[in-house]
Amino acid sequence: MSTTPSRPGFWHFTREFLRDPRAIGAVFPSSPYLARKMAALVPGGEGLVLELGPGLGPVTRALLERGIAPADLVLVERSPRMVAHLRQRFPGVEVIEGDAARLGDYLHQRGPARAIVSSLPLRSMPSSLVQQILDQFPAIGRAGTVFIQFTYHSKSSCQAIIPQVFVHDGRHFIWRNLPPARVDRFSLRHPDA
Numbered sequence: 001m002s003t004t005p006s007r008p009g010f011w012h013f014t015r016e017f018l019r020d021p022r023a024i025g026a027v028f029p030s031s032p033y034l035a036r037k038m039a040a041l042v043p044g045g046e047g048l049v050l051e052l053g054p055g056l057g058p059v060t061r062a063l064l065e066r067g068i069a070p071a072d073l074v075l076v077e078r079s080p081r082m083v084a085h086l087r088q089r090f091p092g093v094e095v096i097e098g099d100a101a102r103l104g105d106y107l108h109q110r111g112p113a114r115a116i117v118s119s120l121p122l123r124s125m126p127s128s129l130v131q132q133i134l135d136q137f138p139a140i141g142r143a144g145t146v147f148i149q150f151t152y153h154s155k156s157s158c159q160a161i162i163p164q165v166f167v168h169d170g171r172h173f174i175w176r177n178l179p180p181a182r183v184d185r186f187s188l189r190h191p192d193a
Contacts, residue, residue, distance in 0.1 A: 029055055030119060033176040034150060034183070035062035038117055041148045041170070041185045042068065047114035050107070050140070051075045052100045052133075057086055059119060060093065074110070076100055101132045103140055112142040118149045122158050131161060138165050138188060145188040150174075150181045158184070165189050 030038075039062035042049055049068050054060050054075045063073060070092035076099075077083050083097040096106050100120060107113070116137060122130050137147060147166060149158055159168050166186040174181045 030058045030150070030181075031174070031177040032058065032062070034174045034181050035059045036066075037172055037174055037183055038119075038148050038150060039063045039066040039068075041146065041172075041183065042066065042115040042117065043144070043146060045114060047072065048107075048110055048112065049073050049115045049117065050103070050113045052116065052118040053077065053120040054086060054095075055082055055119060057089055059117060060086065060090055063117065064090070064093075074107070076103065076106065101129055101136075103133070103136045107140050113140050113145055114142075115145065116141070116147045118147070120149075122149065123151055123153055127161070130158070134158065134162055138163055141188045143188060147186040147188070148183065149186075150183045152179050152181055154182060156182075156184055159186075162186055 035058040038059050042063065044067075049063060049072055051060060051063065051073065054077055057075075060073070060075060064070065070090070073093045075086055075090075075093060075095045077086060077095065077097060078099055080097060083095055086093070086095045098106060100118075120133070122133075137145075141147075147162070151158075156168070156171070166188055168184065169187050170185040172183045172185075174183060
């Protein structure tokens, strides 16, 4: 299986990267290997699964193939073009065109998330914005909520800045990705801790 996307998807992704490289954070979309690893780290059961920065949807597809119900999946994407693509590709999934810094505004009527799956380029975003995003996680989670983040850096994606109520409980290296990636998983001890 190839680690590069189909030609139309590749050019769509590349156009968005050229338009705003810091917001996209990658030249290539995530490989199926990376997407499946991220999806495999989501705990089973019921409850909201929130995906941040889904791009063209490789992780979305892996989450659905893993058995996450479309009604339990909420995508938050800033790019209007990618939002239109996601809505067409995954018609049963809620796609919010918005900023991850405003998660609380979008999820006020939804139950707590069982998982937050992120493809956001946290290492290339302004640190104040990253902190604003991460600080919302305890309020939208519950004890046992997991946060899954990938990076192209060999060191942790965000361990030094994630709220202390999250415990780092796993890292995985995905060599069959362009470039190779690291996936970190964190678990929320208790939202009020």
